[in-house]
Amino acid sequence: MTIVSQPRGMEDERVALAEMPSLSAGGKESDELDLLQCRQVLAGDNQACADLFKRHEARIARLMWRFTRDRGTQAELVHEVFVQVYLSLPRFRPHRAPFEHWLFRIATRVGYQFWKAQARRRRMLPLDDFDPAAATAADRIDPTAAAETLHRLLAQLPSADRLVLTLMYFEDCSMKEIARRTGWNETLVKMRAYRARKRLKRIIEQNRMTEFLTGISHGTT
Amino acid sequence: MEPLEAVDALARRARAETPPQTDVNVGAVLRAARAEPPWRLTPLAWSAAVSALAACAILTLALHSNKSTTVDPITPLFNAAEVQMP
Numbered sequence: 001m002t003i004v005s006q007p008r009g010m011e012d013e014r015v016a017l018a019e020m021p022s023l024s025a026g027g028k029e030s031d032e033l034d035l036l037q038c039r040q041v042l043a044g045d046n047q048a049c050a051d052l053f054k055r056h057e058a059r060i061a062r063l064m065w066r067f068t069r070d071r072g073t074q075a076e077l078v079h080e081v082f083v084q085v086y087l088s089l090p091r092f093r094p095h096r097a098p099f100e101h102w103l104f105r106i107a108t109r110v111g112y113q114f115w116k117a118q119a120r121r122r123r124m125l126p127l128d129d130f131d132p133a134a135a136t137a138a139d140r141i142d143p144t145a146a147a148e149t150l151h152r153l154l155a156q157l158p159s160a161d162r163l164v165l166t167l168m169y170f171e172d173c174s175m176k177e178i179a180r181r182t183g184w185n186e187t188l189v190k191m192r193a194y195r196a197r198k199r200l201k202r203i204i205e206q207n208r209m210t211e212f213l214t215g216i217s218h219g220t221t
Numbered sequence: 222m223e224p225l226e227a228v229d230a231l232a233r234r235a236r237a238e239t240p241p242q243t244d245v246n247v248g249a250v251l252r253a254a255r256a257e258p259p260w261r262l263t264p265l266a267w268s269a270a271v272s273a274l275a276a277c278a279i280l281t282l283a284l285h286s287n288k289s290t291t292v293d294p295i296t297p298l299f300n301a302a303e304v305q306m307p
Binding site for chain 2 (some may be wrong): 168
């Protein structure tokens with residue numbers, strides 16, 4: 001066990017450490033392991049930190065892939081998520097939510113901020129240069145082609161709408177789950193989802209993509 | 222088929238995609254985290270700070286503009302009175 005330096009704010013967070021409850025009463029084994037490793041990370045154990053990050057990396061990488069289709073950017077986002085997790089760990093309150101929920105909330109925020117920065121730089125994926133025929137010529141039912149198409153479609157929406165629909169479509173999240181991950185209230189999420197779907201419909205009709213999408217859908221069912 | 226129904230079907234298919242995996246460098250994560258300045262503000266703190274600065278700027282501008290455009294209501298009355306004196 002290598003003990004090096006501790007995350008900042010640790011000295012003030014002794015109480016948080018002591019407050020971390022044991023989840024043995026009804027929690028999952030992984031939740032208990034998360035808590036144990038959080039305690040170890042807060043105590044300055046780098047190996048526990050590596051184990052904690054590695055155990056969750058696959059799911060975080062999967063989520064970050066929903067925010068970008070570029071592998072380099074995906075790796076950068078995953079890195080940023082873990083930096084944020086490490087910095088925020090002293091503020092993690094396990095009695096409020098399991099570690100995994102907290103982690104996904106941070107990851108969602110990192111992805112959302114990435115989109116907002118992208119929108120400021122106006123680096124949107126245009127639909128103009130998107131050739132549906134070429135995208136589907138190889139294999140209509142290829143999940144990667146479907147994901148690419150959906151990603152491009154959703155990229156036409158404002159960041160908040162895009163986030164709601166991305167979590168809904170790609171992650172199959174319920175409204176409650178989206179609210180939990182984004183920190184927005186459920187009514188707002190429902191309203192955003194409704195408006196976002198209306199906007200999406202308009203975009204599809206304006207770009208005359210209905211026929212193409214229907215073609216894909218028939219191929220998938 | 223409605224456009225949104227088609228999107229729903231597309232999404233069901235897209236969920237079957239296997240995203241690429243990453244290999245996070247934990248050492249680099251720890252170095253980056255420790256290199257973060259301690260005064261780094263949260264988004265909420267940033268917005269509060271920007272709002273406070275904006276409020277100060279507006280207040281300063283308002284005070285200055287008041288000073289420059291203030292009309293002295295007394296002096297012109299005296300002047301007018303002097304002119305009309307026999």
